[in-house]
Amino acid sequence: MTDNARVAEIAPDHYAISIYVPEFNLRFNHFLIKDDEPLLFHTGMKQMFPLVREALARVIDPSMLRWISFSHFEADECGALNDWLEVAPLAEPVCGLVGALVSVNDFAVRPAHVLAQDEILKTGRYRLRFRRTPHVPHNWEAGLLFEEVTSTLLCSDLFTHEGDVEALTESDVVDRARRSLIEGQKGPFAHAYPYTPLTDSILHGLADLRPKQLALMHGSTFVGDGARALRNLAVAMREVLGPGPDRTAD
Structure with a gap:
């Protein structure tokens, strides 16, 4: 792990x-929204704290942090929550x-503030809409936040791509993500991304929010037509992960 963090x-x-971790060839991104009630999305692992x-x-x-959020219960998402x-x-x-029911209220030293589907969390100037996204990117409890004022989707492990990459990009992150999905099927992280009957509709529902920034946990934040990127990601995930005659379980 590198001994310093980049802030952009x-x-x-x-x-x-x-924070770039050479052992994984991945950047681990944690997102701060500075406002009257600041919010952190992704706590990072305890060792990164x-x-x-x-x-x-x-x-x-x-x-001064008021809210701490994440997509799902995993070390890099919420390991340093406490x-x-x-x-x-x-x-x-x-x-x-x-x-909250299956993990957070047992793990955390304070109980969770629970959001319902499409409920808005106001931090002051900014408004965060909660979307349930079960098994997208993974885990039953997965959910994402969409900040409506800047049209920024905090999208966790979606679009993951490797490398010590730039903070922001207008380049095609879907092609980067597709390559990572294909390579990932060959290594120890195979089957990290499940493909379910809900995957396509969830991704298209996120696209309907029309994000202008896609804030990735692993990779560069994408600036541009986020709706198109999400719809293209749905195609890529279906092609790489979806059911097919040439695809069998290990």
């Missing part, structure tokens, strides 16, 4: 805190009902 403003008051905290402190006082809750005494975890 990807939209007004929206910051990506990025000191680096992420130091980087976040370049933008705001970490103790570390952040200790640093920020007014902070609350934010997730959907399934996440």
Whole structure:
């Protein structure tokens, strides 16, 4: 793991805190929305906490965090949740009902603030809409946040691509993601992305939000036609992961 974090403003008051891990050839991105009630999306793993905290402190006082959110229960999504809750005494975890019931309320030192489908969380100037996305990218409890003022979709592991990449890009992230999906099927992370009868409709539902920024956990934040990118990702995931006569379980 690199010994420093990169901080980049990807939209007004929206910051990506990025750490490159050479062992995985991946960037791990954590997103801060600076507002009256600041929100952090992705806590990072516990071992990354000191680096992420130091980087976040370049933008705001970490103790002022009010909301801490993530897509699903996984180390890089919420492993350092309790570390952040200790640093920020007014902070609350934010997730959907399934996440709260099956993991978060047992794990976290404070109970979760639960959001229903399409419920809005207001942080001040900004508005975050919650979307349930079961098994997209993965895990039953998965959900995403869409910030409506800047049209930024905090999209977790969707569009994952490898490399020590740039903070922002207008290039085609779908092709990068497709290559990573294909390569991933050959390694230890095969089957990390399930393909279910809901996958296509969930991705098209996210596209209907018409995001202008796609804030990726692993890779570059995409700036451009997010709706088109999501619809193209739906095609790529169906082609690579969907059922087919030439595809059998290991």
